[in-house]
Amino acid sequence: MSNYKTFPKGGIHPPDNISNTGDKGIRNASLPTRAVIPMSQHIGVPAECIVSVGDTIEEEQLIGKATGYVSVPVHSSIPGKVVEIKEIYLAHGKKSEAVVVELGGEFKRMGKVQKTFNWNTYSDDEIIKKITSMGIAGQGGATFPTHVKLVLPEGKECDYLLINAAECEPYLTSDQNLIQEKADEIVEGLKILKKILTPQKIIFAIENNKMASAQAMSEAVAKSDIDVDIDILKVKYPQGAEKNIIKSCTGKEVPSGKLPLEIGMVVLNVETVFSIYEALVFEKPLVERIVTVSGGAVKSPKTLRVKIGTTYRELLEECDGITEEPVKVISGGPMMGFGIFDLDTPVTKGTSGILFLTKKEVKSAGQTSCIACGRCIKACPMGLNPTEVNKLSLNFLFEEAQEMGLLDCVECGSCAFVCPAHIPLVQSFRMGKNQLRAILMEKKVANR
Numbered sequence: 048m049s050n051y052k053t054f055p056k057g058g059i060h061p062p063d064n065i066s067n068t069g070d071k072g073i074r075n076a077s078l079p080t081r082a083v084i085p086m087s088q089h090i091g092v093p094a095e096c097i098v099s100v101g102d103t104i105e106e107e108q109l110i111g112k113a114t115g116y117v118s119v120p121v122h123s124s125i126p127g128k129v130v131e132i133k134e135i136y137l138a139h140g141k142k143s144e145a146v147v148v149e150l151g152g153e154f155k156r157m158g159k160v161q162k163t164f165n166w167n168t169y170s171d172d173e174i175i176k177k178i179t180s181m182g183i184a185g186q187g188g189a190t191f192p193t194h195v196k197l198v199l200p201e202g203k204e205c206d207y208l209l210i211n212a213a214e215c216e217p218y219l220t221s222d223q224n225l226i227q228e229k230a231d232e233i234v235e236g237l238k239i240l241k242k243i244l245t246p247q248k249i250i251f252a253i254e255n256n257k258m259a260s261a262q263a264m265s266e267a268v269a270k271s272d273i274d275v276d277i278d279i280l281k282v283k284y285p286q287g288a289e290k291n292i293i294k295s296c297t298g299k300e301v302p303s304g305k306l307p308l309e310i311g312m313v314v315l316n317v318e319t320v321f322s323i324y325e326a327l328v329f330e331k332p333l334v335e336r337i338v339t340v341s342g343g344a345v346k347s348p349k350t351l352r353v354k355i356g357t358t359y360r361e362l363l364e365e366c367d368g369i370t371e372e373p374v375k376v377i378s379g380g381p382m383m384g385f386g387i388f389d390l391d392t393p394v395t396k397g398t399s400g401i402l403f404l405t406k407k408e409v410k411s412a413g414q415t416s417c418i419a420c421g422r423c424i425k426a427c428p429m430g431l432n433p434t435e436v437n438k439l440s441l442n443f444l445f446e447e448a449q450e451m452g453l454l455d456c457v458e459c460g461s462c463a464f465v466c467p468a469h470i471p472l473v474q475s476f477r478m479g480k481n482q483l484r485a486i487l488m489e490k491k492v493a494n495r
Contacts, residue, residue: 051255053281054294057428059461061217061284061382063256067348068341069220070259073228075352076338076365080150082125082356083135083393084110087143089184090191091117096144102129106154107332110146113179119192120182124334124354126152138378138385138392145393148356156331166327171243174327181326182333182396187211187287187316188379190397193323196313197243206311208246209296210237210320212253212260213280213287216380219400221337222317224350226253226260229321230267236324238273244313250296251317252278254286284382285459289314291428303455339400340366343408344373353394359401360390373403374411381408382460415468423462423472429455433462433472440479445486448479456480 087093094111098104104123111121123146131147166174179194199205210233214222226233237249251268253261261277268275278296280286290301292314299310307314318337325331334355341348346367353362359376363369377384378392379399423433431452439448456476463472 051279051281052252052295053283053286054291054428056430057426057461058283058285058291059426059464060282061464063282064217064341065220065223065256068218068339068350069223069257070227071220071224071350073224073337073350073352076354076357076362078125078150079354079357079361081130082123082127082148082150082354083145083358083391084121084123084148084356085135085137085143085145085393085395086111086121087137087141088121088190088355088395088397089119090189091115091119093143094118094121096132096146098129098132098146100129100132103127103152104129104148105152106156107334117192117195119184119194120180120332122182122332122334123148124356125150126154136389136392137395138387138398140385161329161331163328164330166239169327174239174243177330178323178326181322181331183319183322183326184333184396185316186318186322186336186396186399188383188397188399190395193315193319196308196315197240199244199308203308204311205244205246205308205313206248207297207313208237208240208244208249209293209312209314210249210251210317211287211289211292211314212251212257212264212317213292214257215254215282215284215287216382216384216400217284218341218402219339219380220341220350221339221399223253223257223260225318225321225337226257227263230263232324233264233317233320234267234271234273234275235328236320237275238271239323239327240315240320241273246313249273249275250278251275252280252292252296254280254282256282285428285457285461288428288457288459290457303452333396336394336396336398338362338394338398341400342373342403343405344369344371344403346370353398355394355396357394358391359387359394362394362401363390363403369403371405374406375404375409377402377404382464383458412469414470417468417470420467422465422467426461426465428459428461429457431456433476436479437470437472437475440475440482443482445479445483449483453479453483
């Protein structure tokens, strides 16, 4: 019996499929000749475009300013000329204004000795302002503006700072490769966070199929002057979901409808911590990220460091194309990612992976009627009854679905994975949530 930590309720064990890109290092992707940079790359209000067609811009120049507290600015990932401002569809299907920059001119940072800054001389407010101005948003997939998490409301304290490096989605290896190459820098990022949050304990959580990364982090912590608990988690999906990883590491439970800070927790993805380090030490905005390009249809799967605005098509070419026609292309992981129809979709701050999956991997089958087997109930890590919530949502009984826990669903896809009837449960829950939030907003406006 292993002593690896895990959450007690539900969960599944899909094949991790990380052998093609795990522990194999990060390569720099080729520069895009045109970067398509969306103004909406985060949860909250999109940035407001502040450049015009014909403008010549520099590498890392501000091109979109934040338009609210829950918003982040957007910077150009390459130098060049603004050749178009257009509306595009993002991977999740929503529209966004995007600035198209044609590569040209000199890079001010890339390939040059970088100037460093002593963040220890900054006040807490100055550190927060720097993180805000550098456009840092959560890079685990949720893209929540990071500065909002780091400003503790009056009366709230950070008891635990939990760094999520579980990377539990199959195929994805961006975090584990980043840790092996940049463990010292991640530790420096933790020191920055410790200064502003003053947590009682810092926990670094990673699954036990990434022991080389865990070892790299342990060694980096050992030679530093910061205390960090390295928690090794059982390989079980969705171990990396925020509420599940909190339960796994601390035994604490986030109340329904509340945020982790309600129980003294701040949770950040490990790549976000690295971006905080770069923002403070090099004054570098978030203009590139690590992306896993994998799947059975990819000829040479790789983990790539990619400029924001690079298209999926260019990254596929970077991996030598395909060996067979994929039946599905997914942005993100296969469990919570989004199927896409356009390879000209650009990489954003939240793009963790791009998967080109074969028919064998997808195991597609036609939908049949629910047989009330109960497998979805057993698999749900939130303790919900997915089949009942689904029935209510499909019958437009959204408020009744809310009472059954609709808003507690984390959309992990565990229920759909085990469903023998192949019912698209997650899509049903997403639709139900959107409709429910619209109803609640109408009621809120009516009661003003």
